[in-house]
Amino acid sequence: MNQIKAIEAFAALAQDSRMTIYRTLVREEPNSLPVGEISKRLDIVPSTLSGHLAVLKRAGLLKSTRHKREIHYSADIAAMNELVGFMLQDCCNGQVENCAQILTLLDHE
Numbered sequence: 157m158n159q160i161k162a163i164e165a166f167a168a169l170a171q172d173s174r175m176t177i178y179r180t181l182v183r184e185e186p187n188s189l190p191v192g193e194i195s196k197r198l199d200i201v202p203s204t205l206s207g208h209l210a211v212l213k214r215a216g217l218l219k220s221t222r223h224k225r226e227i228h229y230s231a232d233i234a235a236m237n238e239l240v241g242f243m244l245q246d247c248c249n250g251q252v253e254n255c256a257q258i259l260t261l262l263d264h265e
Contacts (some may be wrong), residue, residue, distance in 0.1 A: 157242040161216065165239050173200060174208045178217060180230040188221060188230035245260035 169175050175257065176198055189197075202237050209229055212218045216235045221228050246255035 157238045159242075162239055162242050165217055165235070167196075168211050168217060171208075171211075173198070173204075174212055177205070177208055178212060178231060181218065181229060182233070182236075185231055185233060188228035190223070190226040190228050192226070193227065195230045 169178060172176060180194065180198060189200065190230075191205065191209070194200070194209075195202050198205075200208070207217065207246075211218060213229075217223075217232055219230050221231050244255060
């Protein structure tokens, strides 16, 4: 990942509905959700949801698959891992033990 792609990903997530959509899809992994189900769960009208999904997909954070007439979306976990890796690649000037708190925080959520 490069800095431009990282900025695009963070920009895509820097909006309340898009962050909620992404986190909802992360919780569903490894399954995907159809657009209608996402709309219903999050109470976002389909036309607005479509725009949010497009932004997240362009940023590389979502994957989509067609199931007959429905489009299903899922979080691209590999892309998020790459984003987090990019952010932490120079963590603590090589003193990786200083980054252990991040893993501890993930264990307690």
